[in-house]
Every structure is written in C-alpha cells, then in structure tokens.
Amino acid sequence: MPAKRKRPQKTGASTSANDEKVAEDPICKCNICFEEPFFLTVQCANGHLFCSKCYQQHRECRTTESWKSCPVCRVPLPPQPIRNLLAESILGSRPATCDYEDAGCTADITRGGKAEHVKRCEFGTTECPQQGCTWSGRVSALVEHTALCEFRSVPCTNRGCNESVPRGQLAEHISGECRFRLVELGILQLPQRANV
Incomplete structure (x- = not known):
C-alpha cells in the first residue's frame, strides 16, 4: 500500500501571499467598476461578480429587457441579485x-x-444622543460627557418623587416644582405635597 501524501501545512507567510494573490486576481473584482466589492457581492448566472450597487445601477439604466444582461457574457440579469457568498467571505476576511x-x-x-x-x-467622532445637546467629540470622551450632560434625564432626589428631569433643570425642580420638595418650618424641614 503506497504511503499517504501529507498536505503541506499552511503558514502565516503562505496565507498572506495567497491573500495578495486574491487581491490582484481579477476574478475578485466587479466586472463593471473593476474594484473589489466592499459589501454585498452579487453575480450573474455564469458567476461574473459585481458590486450590488453597480448591479442595480446597470439594471436600472437599461431601458429594454434585452439590455439588462451581464456585460461580460450577456446572460439576462435577474431582478433579484444572486449573492456570491464565497466571494463575500474571501473579500470580507481581507x-x-x-x-x-x-x-x-x-x-x-x-x-x-x-x-x-x-x-x-x-478615535471616531460621535454626537451626544441626548435630545437638545449639541456636543460632539471622540467616542472615547462620550461616557465622560454623558455623565455631566445637562440634557441627560436624571431622577429627582426628593423622597417619594419618581420624576426624571434633564440634569440642567434638576436643581430648579428639586427646590421649586417638585411635589415632594422639602419646606423649611423653623428648624425642621418636612416634606410638603403640593396641592394638585
């Protein structure tokens, strides 16, 4: 019985060399814009690749059904694109x-x-998600900003009050409009329920 041949082990060097070959391989490029598709990769019935954007534009710019065909092999392009999951996987791992x-x-x-x-x-930039706030800055600074944001909704600290108000209006709410605010009566402070 002949000895079994072992498959060569893949090394990091050969993998990166293969990746470079894939990048240069015209098979992995869109047949309309000649770029590597970045998101959805679609194909004609014969497997010619296209960016999903190029595919849709190519179909929409043609006025007659006979022109809605693959620019490489001229097979009709279906209205719903056929995704090429293998190409998406290869390109997505780059x-x-x-x-x-x-x-x-x-x-x-x-x-x-x-x-x-x-x-x-x-390192990206973002905006504060609180309605009314115009802050924008680095994503890494958002947590710190949110903790101090005047527009962030915070709970009232008066006992019995379950309202939340924007942080910038909390002091006014606690001392003025809160139904559970403390009222000074000589030395004692007693909770007062505002008449509703």
Whole structure:
C-alpha cells in the first residue's frame, strides 16, 4: 500500500501571499467598476461578480429587457441579485484600515468587520444622543460627557418623587416644582405635597 501524501501545512507567510494573490486576481473584482466589492457581492448566472450597487445601477439604466444582461457574457440579469457568498467571505476576511487611522487608530480589522469597528472606534467622532445637546467629540470622551450632560434625564432626589428631569433643570425642580420638595418650618424641614 503506497504511503499517504501529507498536505503541506499552511503558514502565516503562505496565507498572506495567497491573500495578495486574491487581491490582484481579477476574478475578485466587479466586472463593471473593476474594484473589489466592499459589501454585498452579487453575480450573474455564469458567476461574473459585481458590486450590488453597480448591479442595480446597470439594471436600472437599461431601458429594454434585452439590455439588462451581464456585460461580460450577456446572460439576462435577474431582478433579484444572486449573492456570491464565497466571494463575500474571501473579500470580507481581507485586512482593512479604520476610517480613523489618521486620528491614531491602529486596530487590525477585516473588511467584513470594518463597519462595526468604525461605529465603536475610540478615535471616531460621535454626537451626544441626548435630545437638545449639541456636543460632539471622540467616542472615547462620550461616557465622560454623558455623565455631566445637562440634557441627560436624571431622577429627582426628593423622597417619594419618581420624576426624571434633564440634569440642567434638576436643581430648579428639586427646590421649586417638585411635589415632594422639602419646606423649611423653623428648624425642621418636612416634606410638603403640593396641592394638585
């Protein structure tokens, strides 16, 4: 019985060399814009790749059904694109740089994980989610800002009051409009219920 051949082990060097070949391979490029598709990768019935955006634009700009065909092999393009999950997987695992690289981000990310990373990148910019607040700054400063934001809703500290008010109006609420505010009566302070 002949000895079994062992498959060569993949090393980091050969994997990165393969990645470079994939990047240069025209098979992984859109057949309309000739760029690597970044999000959804779709194909014609014969497997020619397109960006989903190019695919839709190509179908919509054609006035007759006969022109709604693959620009490579001329097979009709279906109205609903056919996703190419293998191409999406290959392209999604490729390295990418963060949109905030110029601001200092050095995270190792993939194209498939880029959108999620950019949303949470500490070097990215964001706006305060509180209605009425105009603060904007780095994502890493948002927690500190939120703790002090005058527009953030905070609970009233008067015993029995369950209202929440914007932080900037809390002092006014506690001492004035709160139905459970403390009223000075000589030396004692007693809770007073405002007449409703």
